[in-house]
Amino acid sequence: MTGEAPAIAVEVVQLPHAAGLPLPRYETELSAGLDLVAAVEAPVVLAPGGRALVPTGLAIALPAGTEAQVRPRSGLALKHGVTCLNTPGTIDADYRGEVKVLLINLGDADFTVERGTRIAQMVVAPVAQAVWHPVASLNETPRGAGGFGSTGTAAAKL
Numbered sequence: 309m310t311g312e313a314p315a316i317a318v319e320v321v322q323l324p325h326a327a328g329l330p331l332p333r334y335e336t337e338l339s340a341g342l343d344l345v346a347a348v349e350a351p352v353v354l355a356p357g358g359r360a361l362v363p364t365g366l367a368i369a370l371p372a373g374t375e376a377q378v379r380p381r382s383g384l385a386l387k388h389g390v391t392c393l394n395t396p397g398t399i400d401a402d403y404r405g406e407v408k409v410l411l412i413n414l415g416d417a418d419f420t421v422e423r424g425t426r427i428a429q430m431v432v433a434p435v436a437q438a439v440w441h442p443v444a445s446l447n448e449t450p451r452g453a454g455g456f457g458s459t460g461t462a463a464a465k466l
C-alpha cells in the first residue's frame with residue numbers, strides 16, 4: 309500500500325520543561341501515531357501496580373472537528389506491562405493545557421520513565437458531535453438488541 313496520509317494541521321507549543329526534547333514524530337511514513345516522550349525533569353519509577361501522570365511538555369490546539377487519542381505503545385505493554393490506564397485518552401480540540409499520559413505498570417517489576425522515554429502515541433482523527441433527535445421508537449434491524457457475544461464464536465458458525 310502506498311500513498312500519502314491526509315494531513316491535519318495542529319498548533320503546538322513546546323513548554324519550557326520540554327526544552328531539548330524532540331517534537332513527537334511519525335516513526336514510519338504511514339504511522340498513525342506520533343510517539344509522545346516523557347518531559348520529566350527526573351526519572352519517575354513506577355512500582356508494580358503504580359500509576360503516574362506523565363507530562364509530555366506539549367500544549368496543542370487541534371482544529372474544530374478533530375480530536376487526539378493518547379494510546380499505549382504495544383512494545384511497552386508486551387515487554388514491561390506498562391500501558392495507559394484511561395486508554396484511549398481523549399484530547400479535546402478546545403483543551404489548551406499540557407498533554408499528559410496516565411501510565412500504569414501492570415508488570416511485576418519497577419519501570420523507570422526517563423526523560424525522553426517514548427511512553428505513548430497520539431493519533432489525530434476527525435470527530436463528529438452528536439445532535440440528538442428524540443424519537444418514540446427506533447427502526448428494527450436483524451441484530452436488534454443482540455450484543456455482547458450474541459453472534460456466537462467463529463467456530464460455532466462453521
Ligand SMILES: O=c1ccn([C@H]2C[C@H](O)[C@@H](COP(=O)(O)OP(=O)(O)OP(=O)(O)O)O2)c(=O)[nH]1
Binds near residue numbers: 378394398407408
Ligand atoms: O490521557 C489524557 C486524557 C485527557 N487529557 C486532557 C485533555 C482533555 O481534553 C482533558 C479532559 O480529559 P477527559 O475529558 O478525558 O477527562 P475528564 O475526567 O472528563 O475531565 P474534564 O472534566 O476536564 O473533561 O484532559 C490528557 O492530557 N491526557
Ligand SMILES: [Mg+2]
Ligand atoms: Mg471530560
